[in-house]
Amino acid sequence: MATLCSVELESRDRFFYLGAGKVDFGEDLLSSNDRKRGVELSGLKQAIVGSRLIGYRDEVFLSDIYLDHREVTPNSIFAAVRGSKSDGRDFIDEAIVRGASAILLSEERSSSVPLLVVPEDSIRREIARAAAIVYGNPSEAIKVIGVTGTNGKTTVVHVLSQALETLGHPCGELGTLWGRLTTPEAPELQRQLREFVNAGKRYAAIEVSSIALDRHRTDFVNFETAIFTNLSQDHLDVHGSMENYYQAKLKLFRDRTTTKRAVVFASDPYGQRVLREAEVPLRAVGMEDVEGYRLSGQGTEFTYKGRKFRSPLVGVHNLANLLVVVATLEGLGFNLDEISRALEGAGEPKGRLEFIDEGQNFDVVIDYAHTPAAMKAVLEALSLRLSTGARLITVFGCGGDRDRYKRPEMGRVASTLSAHVVITNDNPRSEDPRDIAVEIASGVVPGSHIETVLDRRDAMARAISVARPGDVVLIAGKGHERRQIIKDEEIAFDDTEVAREILRSYLGVDK
Numbered sequence: 377m378a379t380l381c382s383v384e385l386e387s388r389d390r391f392f393y394l395g396a397g398k399v400d401f402g403e404d405l406l407s408s409n410d411r412k413r414g415v416e417l418s419g420l421k422q423a424i425v426g427s428r429l430i431g432y433r434d435e436v437f438l439s440d441i442y443l444d445h446r447e448v449t450p451n452s453i454f455a456a457v458r459g460s461k462s463d464g465r466d467f468i469d470e471a472i473v474r475g476a477s478a479i480l481l482s483e484e485r486s487s488s489v490p491l492l493v494v495p496e497d498s499i500r501r502e503i504a505r506a507a508a509i510v511y512g513n514p515s516e517a518i519k520v521i522g523v524t525g526t527n528g529k530t531t532v533v534h535v536l537s538q539a540l541e542t543l544g545h546p547c548g549e550l551g552t553l554w555g556r557l558t559t560p561e562a563p564e565l566q567r568q569l570r571e572f573v574n575a576g577k578r579y580a581a582i583e584v585s586s587i588a589l590d591r592h593r594t595d596f597v598n599f600e601t602a603i604f605t606n607l608s609q610d611h612l613d614v615h616g617s618m619e620n621y622y623q624a625k626l627k628l629f630r631d632r633t634t635t636k637r638a639v640v641f642a643s644d645p646y647g648q649r650v651l652r653e654a655e656v657p658l659r660a661v662g663m664e665d666v667e668g669y670r671l672s673g674q675g676t677e678f679t680y681k682g683r684k685f686r687s688p689l690v691g692v693h694n695l696a697n698l699l700v701v702v703a704t705l706e707g708l709g710f711n712l713d714e715i716s717r718a719l720e721g722a723g724e725p726k727g728r729l730e731f732i733d734e735g736q737n738f739d740v741v742i743d744y745a746h747t748p749a750a751m752k753a754v755l756e757a758l759s760l761r762l763s764t765g766a767r768l769i770t771v772f773g774c775g776g777d778r779d780r781y782k783r784p785e786m787g788r789v790a791s792t793l794s795a796h797v798v799i800t801n802d803n804p805r806s807e808d809p810r811d812i813a814v815e816i817a818s819g820v821v822p823g824s825h826i827e828t829v830l831d832r833r834d835a836m837a838r839a840i841s842v843a844r845p846g847d848v849v850l851i852a853g854k855g856h857e858r859r860q861i862i863k864d865e866e867i868a869f870d871d872t873e874v875a876r877e878i879l880r881s882y883l884g885v886d887k
Contacts, residue, residue: 413437413439414437414438414439414440414451414510415437415438415439415509415510416435416436416437416438417429417432417435417436417437417438417453417477417478417490417492418432418435418436420438420453420492420506420509420510421492423505423506423509424492424494424502424505424506426494426495426498427492427493427494427495427502428492428493429490429491429492429493430484430487430490430491430492430493431487431489431490431491432490433490436477436478436490437451437477438451438452438453438477438478438510439451439452439510440452440453440510440563440567441453441454441455441480441503441506441507441510441511441563441567442454442455442471442476442563443455443457443464443503443561443562443563443564445464445467445468445470445471445474446474448471448474448475448476449474449475450474450475450477451475451477452475452476452477453476453477453478453479453480453492453506453510454468454471454472454476454478454479454480455479455480455481455499455503455506455563456468456471456479456480456481457481457482457499457500457503464481465481465485468481468485468487472487472488472489476489477489477490478490478491478492479491479492480492480494480499480502480503480506481493481494481499482494482495482496482499483496492506500562500591500592500593501592501595503562503563503592504562504566504592504593504594504595504596505595505596507562507563507565507566507567507596508562508566508596508597510563510566511566511567511569511570512570513596514566514569514570514572514573515569515580515596515597515598515599516598517573518548518569518572518573518577518578518579518580519578519579519580519600519601519708520569520579520580520582520597520598520599520600521533521536521579521580521581521582521599521600521601521602521603521704522582522583522584522594522597522599522601522602522603522628522635523536523551523581523582523583523584523602523603523605524583524584524585524586524589524602524603524604524605524625524628525603525604525605525606525607525625525641526605526606526607526608526609526610526747526749526750527605527606527608527693527747527749527750527753528605528606528693528696528697528700529551529552529558529583529584529585529605530551530552530553530583530725530728530744531689531694531697531724531725531728532581532603532605532697532700532701533549533550533551533581533582533583533725534549534553534581534722534724534725534728535689535697535698535701535719535722536581536701536704536705537549537579537581538718538721538722538723539701539705539715539718539719539722540578540579540581540705540718542717542718542721542722543705543710543714543715543718545578545579546575546576546577546578546579547577547578547579547580547581548568548569548571548572548575548577548579548580548581549580549581549582550565550568550580550581550582550583551582551583552583552744552856553725553726553727553856557585557588558583558585558587558588559582559583559584559585559587559588559593559594560593561593562592562593562594562595562596565582565593565594565597566596566597569597579600584602584628586614586615586621586624586625587614587624589624589625589627589628590614590615590624590627594628595634596634597634598634598636599628599634599635599636600636600637600708601636601637601638601639601704601707601708602628602629602635602637602638602639602656603638603639603640603700603704604625604628604629604638604639604640604641604644604646604647604650605641605644605696605697605700606641606644606646606647606696606749607621607622607625607644607645607646607647608747608748608749608750609747609748609749609779609781609782609785610746610747610779610782613777613778613779613780614779622646622649625646625650626649626650626653626654629650629653629654629655629656629658630653630654630655630656631655631656632655632656635656636656636657637656637657637658637659637707638650638654638656638657638658638659639658639659639660639661639700639703639704639707640654640658640659640660640661641661641662641696641699641700642660642661642662642664643662643663643664643696644696647660647662659703659707661699661700661702661703662699663695663696663699665680665681665699666678666679666680666695666699667679667680667681667682669695671690671691671692671695671757671760672690672760673690673758673760673761674688674690675687675688675689675690676689676690676691676694676695676698678695678698680699680702680712681712683712683713683716684716685698685702685715685716685719686716686719686720687719687720687722688720688721688722688723688724689722689723689724689729690729690757690758690760690761691729691753691754691756691757691758691760692753692756692757693750693753693754693756693757694724694757698719701719702715702719705718725856726855726856726872727742727743727744727854727855727856727857727871727872728743728744728855728856729741729743729754729757729758730742730743730855730872732872732875732876732879734876734879734880734883734885735883735885736840736843736879736882736883737845737846738843738844738845738846738847738848738849739758739761739847739848739849740840740843740848740849740851740875740879741758741848741849741850741851742851742854742855742871742872742875743850743851743852743855744852744853744854744855744856744857745772745852745853745855746774746775746802746852746853747782747786748782748785748786748788748789751772751786751789751790751852752789752793754850754852755768755770755789755790755793755794755850756793758848758850759793761848762846762847762848763846765846766844766845766846766847766848767794767795767796767844767847767848768793768794768795768796768847768848768850769794769795769796769797769798769839769842769843769847769848769849769850770790770793770794770796770797770798770839770849770850770852771797771798771800771832771835771836771838771839771849771850771851771852772786772790772797772798772799772800772802772850772851772852772853773799773800773801773802773804773809773812773813773816773832773853774786774802774812774815774816774853775802775803775804775805775853776803776804776805776806776807776809776812776861777805777806777807778805780815783812783815783816783818783819784815784816784818784819785819786816786819787799787816787817787818787819787820787826788819788820788821790820791819791820791821791824791826792821792824794850795825796825796839796842797820797824797825797826797827798826798827798828798829798835798838798839799813799816799817799826799827799828799829799835800813800828800829800830800831800832800834800835800836801830801831801832801835801860801862802832802853802854803854803857803860803861803862804861804862805861805862805863806863806864809830809862810830813828813830832860832869832874833869833874833878836851836871836874836875836878837878837882839851840875840878840879840882841882851871851875854869854871855871857869857870857871858870
C-alpha cells in the first residue's frame with residue numbers, strides 16, 4: 377500500500393507516492409491544506425527497506441533533514457551517524473531541543489521523538505535516499521552536471537556555469553569554492569539542488585569528489601552528464617592506493633540509472649581506463665581532437681572541429697579543461713558557434729591563477745595547486761609569461777593529516793620548475809609544521825635554491841622581496857581558502873588579501 381505525501385515543488389504543492397525505494401511524482405495537489413507540511417515520517421519509513429519506526433504515534437511531517445545538530449530546525453529529521461571526528465548520536469538531545477521531530481539512526485534508544493532505525497551497513501545510503509525524498513527529488517527538475525577528477529573540477533564547473541549563463545540557461549554551482557566540503561553531504565546537496573530549482577536554475581554544475589562517491593553523498597542524484605577530467609596522486613591517506621582512488625571515481629560512470637551520459641578526457645591514462653570500463657554512454661575528447669592551438673600568458677586559442685575558440689584561461693591544463701567543457705556543451709545540444717562565443721568571457725574562478733596587481737613590476741599569482749600534477753601544470757602555464765632572464769618563485773606547503781606520499785614529489789616538481797622555492801605552512805593541523813617541511817624538502821632537486829619559512833605571511837613576504845622585474849611569484853596551495861588550520865585552531869588567513877597587504881607595504885602604497 378503506497379503512502380500519500382506532499383512536498384512543495386517550485387512554489388506549488390505536489391504529491392508523490394512512496395513505494396519500496398521508489399519515488400514517483402504525481403499530479404499537482406489542488407488543495408492548499410498541506411502546503412509546506414513536507415513528507416510524512418511513516419511514508420519515509422516505507423521507502424527505506426529494512427527500516428523500523430519506533431515511538432511513532434501521531435502524524436509527523438518533515439520539511440528538512442540534517443547531519444549537523446547545530447543546523448537543525450523545527451519539523452526536521454536529524455540523521456545521527458558516526459563521523460571521522462565526532463559521533464552524531466552524542467548530539468541527539470541537542471537536536472531535539474532545536475526542534476527535530478524525528479531521529480534517523482542505526483540503533484534503538486530512548487527518545488522523546490520518533491526514531492527511524494535503519495541498518496548500520498547502509499545508513500549513509502539511506503540518508504541520501506531520505507534527503508532525496510524530503511526535498512522532492514530535485515535532480516528530476518534540474519539538469520545536473522557532475523565533474524570528477526583530481527584536478528580541474530572547480531575550473532570546469534565554473535566555466536561551464538558561466539557559459540550556460542551566457543547561453544541563457546541559468547546554472548547553479550557547487551564545489552570547493554562554495555562550502556567546506558568539495559561535495560556537500562547528501563542532505564545539504566539535495567537541499568541546495570532544491571534551492572536551485574526554486575530559484576529558476578535550469579542546470580547545476582557540481583564537483584563530485586571520490587570521498588563523496590565512497591560515502592554515498594551523491595546517491596539518488598540524477599546526472600544529465602558526468603565528466604572525468606584526470607587522475608593523479610592525491611587522497612591516498614583516505615583510499616590507501618591509486619587503484620582504490622580510481623575505483624571510487626569510476627562509480628560515477630557505472631550506474632545507468634543515475635548517469636545519463638558522460639564526457640571523458642581521453643588524453644589522461646585513467647581516462648582511457650574509464651572509456652574501457654564505464655557502463656554509461658560515453659563521449660571521448662582529447663588533445664588529438666585539437667587541430668591547432670596557441671598558448672600565451674594572456675590566454676589560450678585552439679581549433680576544434682574547424683571552429684576557433686579563444687579563452688582567457690592560461691596553460692595546457694586549461695586547454696584540457698576547455699575541451700571537456702566544449703564537448704559537454706556540444707552533447708547538451710549547443711552548437712559550436714554559440715559555445716565559442718560563450719567561452720570568450722568565461723574566466724578562472726577565485727583562487728585559480730588569480731593575478732594580484734598592486735602596481736608592482738612582477739606578477740604575483742594565487743593558485744589552489746596542492747597536488748604534484750596541479751603544481752606542474754600551473755608552473756608550466758606561468759612559465760609562458762616569463763621573458764628572457766625572468767624567474768619563477770614559488771611559495772607552498774602541504775596540508776597536515778593528509779596524503780604524506782605526495783610531499784616529496786611536490787618538492788621535486790616545485791624545485792625543478794622554479795628558480796627559487798620557499799617552503800611554508802599550509803594547514804598543518806595536528807602535525808608539526810617542521811616535519812612536513814622536512815618531508816617536502818626530501819624530494820627537492822639537488823642544487824636547487826630552497827629555503828624554509830614556516831610562517832606563511834613571512835614566507836610570502838620573503839618571496840616578494842626577492843622578486844625582480846618580470847618575475848612571477850606563485851603562492852600555491854590555499855587558493856580561495858580563508859583560514860589556516862593549526863592544531864584545533866582556525867585562524868583567518870586569505871592568501872589574496874595577505875599578498876595585497878604585503879605588496880602595498882613593499883611598494884609604500886597606502887591602503
